[in-house]
Amino acid sequence: MYPAELTSPYLDRFSDAAAQRYKALGIERDDPDRPMKIAALNSEAFGAPVVLFCYLDRTMGPGQWGDAGMYLQTVMLLLRAEGLHSCPQVMWTMHRKTVSQIVEADDGLVLYCGIAVGFEKGGVPRPRTGRAVMTETVSFIGV
Ligand SMILES: Cc1cc2nc3c(=O)[nH]c(=O)nc-3n(C[C@H](O)[C@H](O)[C@H](O)COP(=O)(O)O)c2cc1C
Numbered sequence: 001m002y003p004a005e006l007t008s009p010y011l012d013r014f015s016d017a018a019a020q021r022y023k024a025l026g027i028e029r030d031d032p033d034r035p036m037k038i039a040a041l042n043s044e045a046f047g048a049p050v051v052l053f054c055y056l057d058r059t060m061g062p063g064q065w066g067d068a069g070m071y072l073q074t075v076m077l078l079l080r081a082e083g084l085h086s087c088p089q090v091m092w093t094m095h096r097k098t099v100s101q102i103v104e105a106d107d108g109l110v111l112y113c114g115i116a117v118g119f120e121k122g123g124v125p126r127p128r129t130g131r132a133v134m135t136e137t138v139s140f141i142g143v
Helices: 010-024 034-043 062-081 090-103
Strands: 050-057 085-089 109-118
Touching: 010 034, 034 090, 050 062, 050 090, 062 085, 062 109, 085 090, 090 109
Parallel strands: none
Antiparallel strands: 050 109, 085 109
């Protein structure tokens, strides 16, 4: 799902965000069953009744993968406009063969991610995961 050589600051941001998200769902960092519990939550699409699967043609390059990310962001915003919530899940790529069998995806397509879709359940803690400060990620250049 991620590059094997993922290093700082990306790896730190990734693991901090995961720790925050899963702690909110009752899974502590030092829980020995953490990987299994995370896999189970993801496989249940966090309780959402619908999962969209986004595929790209295998011939597409990095630019088109970027396009797909923008497209999915728009899908997620349109879902909000309909009162729905969603959560992109790259985890489905770990089960790409099974998913492709079920949705009967053509061999020429590669699974990008799933998006769990549903109405928000009240009472579930939903702290927003942290974000890197803007000065770390954006350079303003001007006179
Ligand atoms: C392309 C993409 C794939 C993701 N895959 C997963 C995933 O498999 N499992 C997961 O728990 N979160 C995954 N995330 C993170 C969450 O979907 C979500 O973006 C993150 O928790 C931030 O949510 P917030 O803005 O409500 O804090 C993914 C995010 C993106 C953009």
